Amino acid sequence: MPQVSLLYVIIAGVVGLILGIVFAAVYFLSGISGRQKRLEEDIAKSKEDSNVLLANAQKEAENNKRDLLLQAKEEVSRVRSELEREARDKKQELAKERNRLEQKEENINRIEANCERKQEEIEKRQQNVAELEARAKDYEQRKKAELERVSGLTIADARSLVLDEAKREYTHDMAIMLKQMEEKTKQDADKVAKDIIVNAIQRYASDYVSEVTVSVVNLPNDEMKGRIIGREGRNIRAIETITGVDLIIDDTPEAIVLSSFDPIRREIARMTIERLVADGRIHPARIEEMAGKARKELNQTIKTEGEKAAFDTGVMNLHPELIKLLGRLRYRTSYGQNVLQHSIEVSWIAAMMADELGLDSNLARRGGLLHDIGKAVDFEQEGTHIQLGVEIAKKYHESPAVINCIEAHHGDVEPLSAEAVLVAAADAISAARPGARRENLETYIKRIEKLEEIATSFEGVEKSFAIQAGREIRVIVSPDKVSDDEMTLKARDICKKIEDELDYPGQIKVNVIRETRATDVAK
Incomplete structure (x- = not known):
């Protein structure tokens, strides 16, 4: 279409x-x-x-x-x-x-x-x-x-009998094997360890003078006490306010006592009062002037002491702030032992043992010198001296190996290097030497009681006695509950618990005693 x-x-x-x-x-x-x-x-x-x-x-x-x-x-x-x-x-x-x-x-x-x-x-x-x-x-x-019916025992009795027999055989074999291994290890290691430690101690032998934590300022006469107090106490208030130290003026003739938790403040106050006494002019303005001069002089002294410690131990390339903290240890004590002198000694002993063993002596020397660096600020900041020391070392870019030496010298963490083990050993050697440290009576009693409490907490222990100032403990066990084979294992368990729960200088020897007595009466 x-x-x-x-x-x-x-x-x-x-x-x-x-x-x-x-x-x-x-x-x-x-x-x-x-x-x-x-x-x-x-x-x-x-x-x-x-x-x-x-x-x-x-x-x-x-x-x-x-x-x-x-x-x-x-x-x-x-x-x-x-x-x-x-x-x-x-x-x-x-x-x-x-x-x-x-x-x-x-x-x-x-x-x-x-x-x-x-x-x-x-x-x-x-x-x-x-x-x-x-x-x-x-x-x-x-x-x-x-x-x-045939055996005369139930299934539970038979099972218990078999398990008990296996446990006895296992305990016996383990005790024998452990004892043999310990004897062999001791025979091989004791001589070498003793030679290394004795050689290091002999090469670095120094005398210790016990230091106190309270400063005493001698005065020429008792009249000077009144001048230090001042009219209506204005001078003593000015001293305490400026220095942060408490002045104790008692009946002690020709002396006043300075008390403070901060050793640096206490040293500044001591220097200030000695200069004021020597100058004779004691009033608030003069006190402030003398305290300022003492503070500047002490800061310079702290820096000099830190540089001297680093130079004496051969530890190079330390951060300037670390050198200042080392110098502050000059005015810090631990159980009467000067911490800076202790750190220097630990550095030398650890380095000598490292040389004997073919290890890194520079790492051992550096770790030993800085192992207690946290004690320079532990009275100002929260935390243990180990935690503070680790934070300081990290802040000033110390190597992980040195940080581990600081962190592991009291067993808080596992040592990651042989040098860290040497630093811990050198610390124990320096602290345990006769006359190096002293404890107050209360601390000593608490440590002894804790030691005996740990020993008696084990099953089968009847009594325990700490002897030789806590360096040895004798543990008496029940002969019905602890066999001869179990004694070795019991001693090792007690040692392990002491290591985990108790802080102590040196070593503690554990003696386990099992005594069997037969008693009869003649009629």
Whole structure:
């Protein structure tokens, strides 16, 4: 149908073109009268031609219309045939799929039947197994009853008897093996260790003078006490306010006592009072001036002492603040032992032992010098001197090996190097030397009581006695509860608990005593 319409349009266009030509010719030839008749004839002829063309076009359009209708019918027939063929194919596929599903359904039904049959078989087998288990259990019970009747022991008694026998054999073997290993280790190590330690101590031998923590300032006369107190106590208040130290003025002739938890403040106060006494002019302004001078002089002295300690031990490249903290240890004591002198001694002893063993003497020397650096500030900050020492070493970028020497010298953590072990040993040697340290009576009694309490906390211990100022403890055990083989293990357990719970200088020897007595009466 669209082709027919296009044909009509073409015919109309041709007709219009022809008419336009005719009109144009008429227009141009209207002035020529001579040709008017001929023009009319031409126009009439053109009309006839146009009618003929129009008729032909209509006829051709009809023919094309019939052709297109035939083509459309043929196309419809073809499409219908294809659709019918596809429908037949689909029906065949559906029939095949239906057959497959029916086969699968048959298979499933067959499998379900097999499963039901197998389930019935399993249930029967389970019943058989339950019957067999019941028969086996009954047989086991009858067998145990027969064994108990024959042996005269119950199962629990027999088990306990076997375990006790195994425990006795195991304890005996372990005690013998442990004793042999200890004897062999001691034979091999005692001589070498003693030689190294004795050699280090002999090479670094120094005298100790016990130091006190309370400063005493001697006065030329008792009249000077009044001048230090001042009118209405203004001078003594000024001294205490400026220096932060308590002045104790009692009946002691020609002396006053300075008391403070801070040794640096106490030293500044001592220097200030000595200068005021020497100068004779004692008033608040002069006190403040003298305290300032004493503080500057002491800071310089602290720096000099730190540099001297680093130079004497051969420890180089220390941070300036670490040198100042070392100098502050000059005015710090521990059980009457000067901490700076103790640190220098630990540094030398650890380095000498490291040289003997072929280890890093520089690391041992540095770790020994800095192992108690936390005591320079432990009266100002919270924490133990080990925690503070580790923080200081980290702050001033000391190596991890040196930090471990500081952290491990009292056993708070495991030593990560042999040099850290040497620093801990040198610290114990320096502290345990005769005359190096002294304890007050209260601390000593508490340590002895704690030592005896640890020993008596073990099962089978009847009594314990600490002797030789706590360097040895004798433990008396009950012979009924502790055998000869168990004595070695008991001694080791007591040593381990003492190491974990008690702080002490040097070593503590544990003697376990087991005594069997036979008593009878003659009548």
